[in-house]
Amino acid sequence: MKKILKEAVIYLVIAAVIVLAVALFIPAKTENVLSVAWNALLGAIKIMVSVFIFIGLLQVWVSTEKLSALLGKEAGWKRFVLSSMIPIFIGGSLFTIFPMLKTLKDKGASYAALFAFITAWSGKGPLIPLEIHFLGLKFSILRILLIVPFAVIMGLLGEFIMEVLDKRDASA
Amino acid sequence: MDVGNIYLIIAAGLLVFSVFKSKEKTKKALIVAGKSALTVVPVLVVVFLLMGLISAFLSKELIGQVLGDKSGLPGILISEVLGSIALIVPAAVFPFTGMLHEKGASYPIIFAFIMTAILIGISTIPAEIKFFGARFTIVRNVLTFVFIFALSILFGMLIA
Numbered sequence: 080m081k082k083i084l085k086e087a088v089i090y091l092v093i094a095a096v097i098v099l100a101v102a103l104f105i106p107a108k109t110e111n112v113l114s115v116a117w118n119a120l121l122g123a124i125k126i127m128v129s130v131f132i133f134i135g136l137l138q139v140w141v142s143t144e145k146l147s148a149l150l151g152k153e154a155g156w157k158r159f160v161l162s163s164m165i166p167i168f169i170g171g172s173l174f175t176i177f178p179m180l181k182t183l184k185d186k187g188a189s190y191a192a193l194f195a196f197i198t199a200w201s202g203k204g205p206l207i208p209l210e211i212h213f214l215g216l217k218f219s220i221l222r223i224l225l226i227v228p229f230a231v232i233m234g235l236l237g238e239f240i241m242e243v244l245d246k247r248d249a250s251a
Numbered sequence: 252m253d254v255g256n257i258y259l260i261i262a263a264g265l266l267v268f269s270v271f272k273s274k275e276k277t278k279k280a281l282i283v284a285g286k287s288a289l290t291v292v293p294v295l296v297v298v299f300l301l302m303g304l305i306s307a308f309l310s311k312e313l314i315g316q317v318l319g320d321k322s323g324l325p326g327i328l329i330s331e332v333l334g335s336i337a338l339i340v341p342a343a344v345f346p347f348t349g350m351l352h353e354k355g356a357s358y359p360i361i362f363a364f365i366m367t368a369i370l371i372g373i374s375t376i377p378a379e380i381k382f383f384g385a386r387f388t389i390v391r392n393v394l395t396f397v398f399i400f401a402l403s404i405l406f407g408m409l410i411a
Contacts, residue, residue: 082321083290085287086293087290087292087293090293090294090296091293094293094297097304098300111307112300112303112304115299115303115306116296116299116302119303119346120303124255126255127292127342128259129255129258129259129262130258130342131287131288132262132265132280132281132284133265134284134287135282135284136266136280136350137309138283139276139279139280139283140269140276140280167380171341172323172341173372173375173379174375177378177379177382177383178382180369180382180383190387193383193387194391194394197391200393201366201369204407208254208258210345212254212349213345213346213349213350214345214347214348214349214352214361217410218410221409221410222362222365222406225406225409229398229402232398233394233395233398236394237391237394240390244386244390
């Protein structure tokens with residue numbers, strides 16, 4: 080919590096410095112800069128509030144344990160399909176999914192599942208309302224649609240390369 | 252009706268449902284929501300100010316020239332490199348790229364930046380090596396970089 084607050088203060092100081100610098104050196108443009116920033120903030124505020132609530136609910140109700148049980152029990156290709164799709168809808172940062180995936184790996188998840196999972200996670204489901212607001216529905220849908228085959232190929236090719244390299248090491 | 256209101260109604264509905272299921276968990280969810288707001292909002296304030304600066308000082312023509320369709324394949328590569336090294340939270344990626352697009356940046360360039368910013372990060376590489384080893388990390392990041400290049404081109408063709 081302390082770290083979050085500290086970072087928040089740092090960013091707000093940076094923001095203040097930017098505003099001051101603009102006001103001091105290019106006063107004629109100050110209003111222009113501030114109005115663009117203000118309108119962007121106003122336009123996105125309701126969406127941001129909803130997104131934060133989605134993130135909170137998701138983290139509490141869809142625990143990583145539940146998710147790993149789901150991915151761990153299913154056999155073979157089913158697990159792989161799940162790894163290529165479910166992560167699209169979960170949030171969090173790479174820092175939160177790495178430890179979870181490490182646990183999965185220790186429980187026997189394949190390289191393919193790991194590569195596919197990380198790739199599919201780039202869907203960033205809880206942020207999609209923000210994406211649609213700033214880039215449009217078409218953009219968002221097409222991006223998500225491309226992520227599924229991307230995750231599948233990453234999984235298959237990544238596993239193939241890892242196995243070739245591991246085998247080479249084993250025979251050396 | 253304002254789209255923002257629809258999202259708010261959905262979020263409120265889910266919250267009510269959550270309260271019925273468990274007050275304890277809902278409280279935790281709100282704490283998580285508050286923490287992510289505290290993490291993201293200050294960054295967004297800076298991003299929005301940068302958007303203001305860019306729109307005040309860089310012309311549509313200039314951005315279109317550097318990041319537009321004419322920037323071609325090298326433009327996608329540069330965008331990928333920038334996305335990989337940018338220390339930007341995903342929640343800020345969308346507003347930032349949306350503004351660049353309004354100013355003339357092409358779809359493939361924006362797609363390349365978004366995907367690398369989310370999937371490749373100089374800040375996450377040490378953690379990835381620690382958890383999965385150097386080999387896994389190199390294979391994943393290199394493959395991801397290569398595929399995003401191809402996907403950016405495909406994305407540009409499909410969305411046109």
